[in-house]
Amino acid sequence: MPILSGSRGLSALRSSNRRRLLELLREHGEISRADLARLTDLSSTTVSSLIAELSDEGMVTEVDRHRAARTGRTGRPGRLVQLVGGRGLVAGLDIGREQVRAAVCDLGGEVIAEQSRHIDVEAADSLQLISAFVNELVDATPDGRARIARLVVAVPGVVETGSGFVSSVWVPNWQQQAPGPVLAEATGLETFVENDADLCALGERAFGASAGLSDVLHVVVSSGIGIGMVLAGRLYRGNSGGAGELGHVQVADLGDLCLCGNRGCLETLASLEAVLTALRVVRPDVRTSADLAELVNAGDRAAIRVVTDAGAVIGKEVAALCNVLAPQAVVVGGELAGGGTHLADAVRDAVERYTKPRTASRIAVLPAELGARASLLGTVALAMEAESTA
Ligand SMILES: [Zn+2]
Numbered sequence: 001m002p003i004l005s006g007s008r009g010l011s012a013l014r015s016s017n018r019r020r021l022l023e024l025l026r027e028h029g030e031i032s033r034a035d036l037a038r039l040t041d042l043s044s045t046t047v048s049s050l051i052a053e054l055s056d057e058g059m060v061t062e063v064d065r066h067r068a069a070r071t072g073r074t075g076r077p078g079r080l081v082q083l084v085g086g087r088g089l090v091a092g093l094d095i096g097r098e099q100v101r102a103a104v105c106d107l108g109g110e111v112i113a114e115q116s117r118h119i120d121v122e123a124a125d126s127l128q129l130i131s132a133f134v135n136e137l138v139d140a141t142p143d144g145r146a147r148i149a150r151l152v153v154a155v156p157g158v159v160e161t162g163s164g165f166v167s168s169v170w171v172p173n174w175q176q177q178a179p180g181p182v183l184a185e186a187t188g189l190e191t192f193v194e195n196d197a198d199l200c201a202l203g204e205r206a207f208g209a210s211a212g213l214s215d216v217l218h219v220v221v222s223s224g225i226g227i228g229m230v231l232a233g234r235l236y237r238g239n240s241g242g243a244g245e246l247g248h249v250q251v252a253d254l255g256d257l258c259l260c261g262n263r264g265c266l267e268t269l270a271s272l273e274a275v276l277t278a279l280r281v282v283r284p285d286v287r288t289s290a291d292l293a294e295l296v297n298a299g300d301r302a303a304i305r306v307v308t309d310a311g312a313v314i315g316k317e318v319a320a321l322c323n324v325l326a327p328q329a330v331v332v333g334g335e336l337a338g339g340g341t342h343l344a345d346a347v348r349d350a351v352e353r354y355t356k357p358r359t360a361s362r363i364a365v366l367p368a369e370l371g372a373r374a375s376l377l378g379t380v381a382l383a384m385e386a387e388s389t390a
Pocket of ligand 1: 262
């Protein structure tokens, strides 16, 4: 039994309404709340509430009254709203083990160009190769040099506050060389480097499952298991950026050694690789998350079983966090989430079972909506936040 199935529906409606407003803002530039209500058939109260929400998140701003007057707008120009950053674009990068995905997005979350390239991120010259990739993408975008001011990079590891070093077994060189300044120098773009689970959390909050919520735990289960935490409306990074390493909570005293050096971490039992390894006992040809998703989607009993078991063990740890933090929602995504809602369903069952009942009854456990694009859309959300605080 899903917890709060009604709020799942509400959340989906809310995110689709937000998306419609963002589309109209992108299309019209400056527009009044009344026109937004007319064009969407939403009530003026709903539009005002969604615009207030987007404004609180730094995505939408009132048009400057004097500037609006100069451009000859009539009526009540002070009531016009626009996307923060106007026609600006953001370049987003998602650094994966096998490939680097890059996208140029506008500030309403529309992906304008998207490319993937195989780059060996462990190689000594990986940052030069990545810079060249970004420059090609910027130059291929009409007015790219004028419109793209920011590059946001999602990395599979902890980004140390201050130094910008990245602590991750997947990109070992970046523990001594901070990628941000190198990429900024080589591309001419103001560059932000963020943990990928954090960016997924921001992406889903701006454009997906947790749209508009202020207290969200976003679990990402891929090669690593991370949790992006939005608390009281802000991304929580912890001391030196070290928060969110859910995968290294110890769940088995005498379990396998983990890449971090400890033993029995959650990742040794429930990461994508751990699940694929377990499944290969009966499905020896399974190699990738796409293979797994295909089996799950086809109703393969063993595939669904290993995903559900992983969700159960992850969910128990998430339930502990729910007792401590009492979020509005837990969103479940990542490569292990493909092919159905089994992973989120198992996490929901565990949250229901191990979280204090009164707290659990107020938490919606939701499957992520943005799939592999979550972190790229998170780069847009982060760039807009940077824009609104600049
Ligand atoms: Zn570990």
